[in-house]
Amino acid sequence: MTPDYDIAIVGAGIVGSSLAARLAPHARVLLVDRDVRGLRGSTGHAPGFVGQLNSRAPLTELAKRSVEAYRQIAGGFNPVGGLEVAYTIEELEGMEPRAVLARSRGLRAEIVGAEQAHTLAPAFVENSAGALYFPDDGTANARVITAAYQNTAISCGARFLDANVLAVEGNAIVLSNGTISATIIVVCTGVWSGQLLSLPAVVSVAHPYAYSATRATRPNSPFVRFPSAHVYARDHGSVDGVGSYDHDPVHVSTRAMDRHHTATGAWDDVFDDAITRALAMLPTHTAAGFIGMTTADKGDAAEGGEKADAAFAAMVKSREEGTAYAFNGLFQVTPDGMPLVGRVREGVYAAVGVWVTHAAGATGLIADMILQDLGKGEMKDAELREALDPLRFGDREVVDTALRTYNDIWAKEHAQVQGDGL
Template identity: 30%
Template sequence: MTLPSSSKIIVVGGGIIGCSTAYHLAQMGQEVLLLEKAQLTSGSTWHAAGLVGQLRSNANITRLLGYSIDLYKNLEAETGLATGWKMNGGLRLACNQERWTEVKRQATTAHSFGLDMQLLTPQETQDLWPLMDIGDVVGAAFLPTDGQANPADITQALAKGARAKGAKLVEHAPVTEILTEGGKITGVRTPQGDVTCEKLVLCCGQWTRELAKTVGVTVPLVSVEHQYMVTEPFDVPSDLPTLRDPDRLTYYKEEVGGLVMGGYEPNGIPWAQNGIPDPFDFQLLESNFDHFEQLVELALPRVPALQTAGIKQLINGPESFTPDGNFILGEAPEMANVFIGAGFNAFGIASGGGAGMALAEWVANGAPPYDMWPVDIRRFGRPHGDEDWVRTRTLEAYGKHYTMAWPSEEHDSGRPCRRSPLYDTLLNSGAVFGEKLGWERPNWFAEEGEEARDIYTFERPNWHAAVGREHKAARETAVLFDQTSFAKFILKGPDAEAALSWIASNRVDKPVGSIIYTQMLNDKGGIECDLTCVRLALDEYYIVTGTGYATHDFDWIARNIPEGMNAQLVDVTSSNAVLSLFGPKAREILSACTRDDLSNEAFPFGQSRKIGIAGCPVLALRITYVGELGWELHLPVEYALTVYEAIHRAGKDHGLRNAGYRAIETLRLEKGYRAWSSDIGPDHTPDEAGLGWAVKMKSNIPFKGREAVQAQRETGKKKIMATFTCDGDVILSGRETIYRNGETCGWLSSAGYGHTLGQSIGMGYVRSDTPIDRAYVLSGEYELEVATERVPAKITLSPLFDPKMERVKA
């Protein structure tokens, strides 16, 4: 095909993701051109194993995978091309009690998300998969709607469907350069000539990182060798379900009367560390039997027939993997109108249909169809620009693909990376650190005689008592948190107030010194950001948000400053340390460190002041996320240790303790404070989340999302955030199913333990197909499904711990 000189949208890459994206764009009536450097499927699609599973730990990603299955079921009828799609179900084995607990929790998650996951006995499992030995099997989960497909066939069907809807697909058209002008995308260069475009979509698999890097876009993925074995036929039933045996790190599917067996070894082998060879299209890597032997040794006891089955081929093909095991979608924060769909971690076939649909909507409409945060490219940050760091972390994620997914599990690799000035001091004080976006953050503090490391379990973990100590101190005396990892921005300029007023849903036209807690909404009224703004001057705001949202929130604010307004956004995260002092004794302790008046009259709640501590200029914010009197202290990093020591000297006789992020979590659950990305996000409006009080609807001030909020107030809400508690030693970890009057109505978005109350606490939305109100929510009888067992639960729409707000505002 002759290359056109222009196309509104160019998709680069002819694998399943690129073809799916082009298919969906064409279906939406968009002008789209797909360019493939060799032939369709010639990247990693053609050698993918083709298992299609649905369940993930996030509802929307599960929904996206379900969309893939619906698409694959109907694609052959639409295009006339076979896809090899076979809904033969999927089995997942459990071979010890801890894995069985994990599987039961996964079954509950499936029920929360509307999937029919069934728990089977060992014999029932063998009845479905007669080739296996069940000597060590405790049980299994079965998803009847899972299945398998032929990756190349699905891709060709998508390509045909895309062409039928007007898309142009050109093979043997490598993109040699991305063309820009004035920092904006203008087109691409190929050996056949230049092609202009308005939007560029990079779906180039493992080639994406290097191509995107040429225009300053970071795509953190690396290539890892991935092997699977194909046997000769030996009478394997054609309707055999796919099988995942995570305790033996292996997976299986039927293929032409034989078996495919592969897995995820703990010592994965990186590939192309110094660049992908050219050409590399339909090639495979040399089979590495020595490395694969460890998986064979695990597989043979499970499937004894493999001992005599003939081996047709050991396929070794490189695939792109990411540091957290999730794929990458969305518009690049570094350059407008450049979109990424890559890094599919060997489940690109399962994701392909849904990912292409979501990416196409993102490209065409400027937003995905629903919240895609777990795969959003903006979840990454500064460490992810370093390829060596990304490779180190990615190899750990690869090796954990089938290991136990423990609650609160932390990564070990690439650490420490980003450290607060207090890191060594806290480490010597017993801190056990977690990591987020490269930052080392104290999770809890071990005392003498306690092992200063996490020991993971589905029961009460080894840090439970330590977090309880810190929680108790926050409620009764005082605690000091190092929250230096907060993302911090300055918005400055003559139009700073006008710009922020449009982006923020709460009023920001407050006096200098005011603290504004606000959401930032999308056009559907969904919560894109949840943060704090401090008015430092008439033309300047200091904006504070969560560690993990640094890239996302900066991008959202910067993109939504109205055109023509004079306001500049600057990231100052690395400039300021943050110490948070909370608890009933916080005022006494801080007053001993400063001459400034900290009385409620001089320094009321919701205000900020510059105060002096030990020679340090401190911006003190009277605000709380734990439900106690206290201040966030923002200060230049070089003063951090000095101020930390001064506060501890003053707090020594008041019972002051160091405390970590796990105590913040238990404290905020008791207060009912929402957390973005779990309790609130782009799919939730402020009114649904119980945050309508922070929206300036009583004013006539326009803001992004106002019309959607108004419309919902007229039509009503179909979901409402509530808090649940359970008596006894019920362990909640999130995604437990909520039942109202015996019918499913939602799931827990976050959960933990309230040490003041002595109960497990969960938060989640009560959902309905029709509008509901407070009375509806409170009138029901509630249960929670916990690892497939139902337990009674109490519901409230008020904070569980609320001593009449006296400590918060005293």
């Protein structure tokens, strides 16, 4: 019997929508999500930092490809640059090998002094020893990018369906009111991937991010990372944002995700001190914009249900009113810090644990795989495919290893300056 579709993509965030746009000209594509246009997953609240250099060469390659794609979308990518700030001479000197690595991979990078670091980002850098500057990095507007990809997909004949997918069985996706068959099914559901696939190597975590009250716009600023403090900040146009990894990882289990209708959770006590320390990194005039910051009701950060829904509602309300607020955004980590992209079994693919930084590059890779399977393409990127193989960890229990990468996101990049090769 002929399947209903050539390809069914489950999950309509930036990953699923990008993939739909790439495949719709070549096949009958269905994009299905609880709310295709609503973006209630991580895409809807992603801070949008796009730092292209990573100690792991596959991630650098995916980021470079993503930037190339985002630049083609009006309002999708702002090349404001990126700064990694040092507070001691020793820390600044330790960034030089990273600058060398960046240049070896075709990225511009330079060490700048304290005065230039302040001049580049006066709202975020006051007193420092200097910084590592990446002029070609920038910020991505994940909502704009996703909407553009969805519009492309539907103009090329893709069908959108708002529905709750309960399971993937054989060559069918099971909905609450029936099933839909497809030659190929791709799971791009982010923090909900565990509901549909057994991939123990991808782990959902909670993460605090805060927005200031609305302020007057100012000249573009690079996004800023403070690697030694595990803090980052950016100018969002009319508000400032700051996030922190400086806290114990908070694991959100697959069972807990069953109770989440959005990729947000309740605010946890552990985030209070982390955000306080993060704001202390900023100049006083910038930190003042966060005074009076609100959060949703406190609770277990992994808790779903009514508290998670309330957290999402509070975030939306504060955004609309222009008041300062902080929220718990959920995303995924893996044991080696790289996403799971590729074939899970015959006719079923996954693209999970993918950040906005790497989304377009990852979907280009998986689109080529699928088109090859459909007899419409040829073998490409064999080494990248191997590096991102979703089955590379087997069935090992690796939750603890994955959680350790949460705090080590930047320290790992600085320590492993030789990378892993492509």
